[in-house]
Amino acid sequence: MEACCLTSNSFNKTTELVPVSKARVVSYTKRNHNLNHFHCKRVGFSSSITCCHLESSLPSDDHQKPLIDADWRSFRARLVAAEQAIRPQVQEPSVDPDAAVNYPPQSSLGDKWAHTIHEPEKGCLLIATEKLDGVHIFERTVILLLSMEPMGPSGIILNRPSLMSIKEMRSTVLDAAGTFSDRSLFFGGPLEEGLFLVSPKGGGDEVGKSGVFEQVMEGLYFGTKETVGCAAEMVKRNAVGPEDFRFFDGCCGWEKEQLNEEIRAGYWTVAACSPSVIGLESGTLGLWEELLWLMGRRKVW
Numbered sequence: 001m002e003a004c005c006l007t008s009n010s011f012n013k014t015t016e017l018v019p020v021s022k023a024r025v026v027s028y029t030k031r032n033h034n035l036n037h038f039h040c041k042r043v044g045f046s047s048s049i050t051c052c053h054l055e056s057s058l059p060s061d062d063h064q065k066p067l068i069d070a071d072w073r074s075f076r077a078r079l080v081a082a083e084q085a086i087r088p089q090v091q092e093p094s095v096d097p098d099a100a101v102n103y104p105p106q107s108s109l110g111d112k113w114a115h116t117i118h119e120p121e122k123g124c125l126l127i128a129t130e131k132l133d134g135v136h137i138f139e140r141t142v143i144l145l146l147s148m149e150p151m152g153p154s155g156i157i158l159n160r161p162s163l164m165s166i167k168e169m170r171s172t173v174l175d176a177a178g179t180f181s182d183r184s185l186f187f188g189g190p191l192e193e194g195l196f197l198v199s200p201k202g203g204g205d206e207v208g209k210s211g212v213f214e215q216v217m218e219g220l221y222f223g224t225k226e227t228v229g230c231a232a233e234m235v236k237r238n239a240v241g242p243e244d245f246r247f248f249d250g251c252c253g254w255e256k257e258q259l260n261e262e263i264r265a266g267y268w269t270v271a272a273c274s275p276s277v278i279g280l281e282s283g284t285l286g287l288w289e290e291l292l293w294l295m296g297r298r299k300v301w
Contacts (some may be wrong), residue, residue, distance in 0.1 A: 082130035114294035156188035159284035179232035187246030206239040
């Protein structure tokens with residue numbers, strides 16, 4: 001898998017930190033473009049399960065892979081909302097007119113919520129700040145962190161639709177027997193990888209019970225190109241619908257401590273959110289602005 005990382009050097013030989021998606025394995029090439037250097041390395045997105053057996057009986061609760069208990073996220077959000085409610089209301093000195101959206105006033109936690117947190121965690125969002133304006137790939141992006149592995153975190157950009165379907169993009173990696181050929185393909189990041197999100201609707205959560213897909217937060221899972229065949233099989237058995245999936249070409253990744261350095265440098269605001277904010281049934285247009293409003297109509301930077 002290849003990734004492109006952007007750094008910039010000034011004429012006086014000083015180096016400025018800018019966000020990059022570095023690989024975590026050796027073997028790389030390099031090319032120069034004016035003052036920008038794109039370092040291409042190889043990475044891998046691990047997946048330990050490559051098939052599912054829906055016809056077989058499910059394992060007992062004692063042997064099931066434990067799912068994330070996402071109720072603590074809602075509990076934390078209520079604590080944050082309660083704390084904000086008792087704070088004196090301070091008028092923001094300035095609000096970016098481009099970011100201001102005329103949403104109705106937020107009176108309670110509600111179904112959709114988002115608030116800032118201090119440290120990145122699995123299932124959190126990275127919201128690009130004004131320091132990334134002009135960086136085409138990451139400008140006003142919203143990234144969902146899928147994992148916080150010891151080697152480094154990884155995630156996908158949520159709000160970069162390609163406006164083309166999997167069939168039109170000829171992405172055979174994510175098109176298992178044509179099951180998802182009409183689904184839109186999103187740009188997930190500069191690292192070469194095929195990933196998808198799935199958020200099952202209805203009563204029983206067969207996706208979670210299968211143990212094949214990795215849970216990101218309550219009701220939201222992700223899979224890789226190795227598990228797309230199982231996803232297609234679940235669609236054929238009506239365990240989940242094709243509209244419950246969103247597919248991504250590419251992903252983002254950081255080396256250990258690299259993301260924390262970028263956060264301290266002010267390139268990202270870290271936020272927790274409700275699963276409904278990432279609702280796969282709706283589009284991503286205005287997601288960046290909506291998050292600003294959910295966090296109090298404040299500028300992210």
